[in-house]
Amino acid sequence: MDVQLKRGILDICVLTALLKEPSYGYKIIKDIQPYMSISESTLYPILRRLEESNAVLVNTQEHNGRLRKYYSITETGRNRITAFLEEWKSMMDIYAFIEGEIKGND
Amino acid sequence: MDVQLKRGILDICVLTALLKEPSYGYKIIKDIQPYMSISESTLYPILRRLEESNAVLVNTQEHNGRLRKYYSITETGRNRITAFLEEWKSMMDIYAFIEGEIKGND
DNA sequence: ACGATATACTATGTGTTGTATAGTATGCAC
DNA sequence: GTGCATACTATACAACACATAGTATATCGT
Secondary structure: OOHHHHOOOHHHHHHHHOOOOOEOHHHHHHHHOOOOOOOHHHHHHHHHHHHHOOOEEEEEEEEOOEEEEEEEEOHHHHHHHHHHHHHHHHHHHHHHHHHHHHHOOO | OOHHHHOOOHHHHHHHHOOOOOEOHHHHHHHHOOOOOOOHHHHHHHHHHHHHOOOEEEEEEEEOOEEEEEEEEOHHHHHHHHHHHHHHHHHHHHHHHHHHHHHHOO
16 A cells, blocks of 8 residues: 555554554554554554554553563544544545546546 | 645645646645645645656746746556555545444444 | 735755664474 | 564654745736
């Protein structure tokens, strides 16, 4: 999928992956992969940004001798998703414009 | 509208604005404004990129003593739009995923 | 006459962000 | 004991929207 198209939707996808239950980096990647390719070097910076903006909370726990960071979505995070669904309406208007113009000029 | 959401769609909007007839910077901005805010410092670099990638052709003409650059869409440009419409299907899948998850967790 | 506004384009610098690449470290299957 | 899955960190880069500023002509209100 086009890199530029991803930009507006990737962090929302990550937040969505946390809706059902807290999760951690590796699992989030596996959960999102069916919908969109995402690499570690993309996800971890996103998680740090989400934490800085209070959209997620972090809880570090030991797992098999290693530290694993569990991320849980906050109320702020949920609001980010609903705000996105609102924004999406503008996107649909633009899409309708593009589709209409190209069909009118075939 | 969110900056990151715009990124994947702005150049396609510009190409769409050229479908009916060739146009120039100032007019393109006015044509797109009803759908999405776009400034000169965003549009002109886009036009230069579209030219470099052969999606548009440039024809400089004198108009009221000033040079005005008329941009017309090429076959490559039209293909860019149809490719975008294809990509959009992936976007709709992701949107359905997000919407489904948040409705399931109200 | 003169300033404000619309028109039309160029140039520079900045901040956000996706991604490649590389590194560290544990547990398990063969 | 070698590969593979797991789990996270750090650095560097390139694309791109946008702010800001500059140049320059035409038109309109007063």
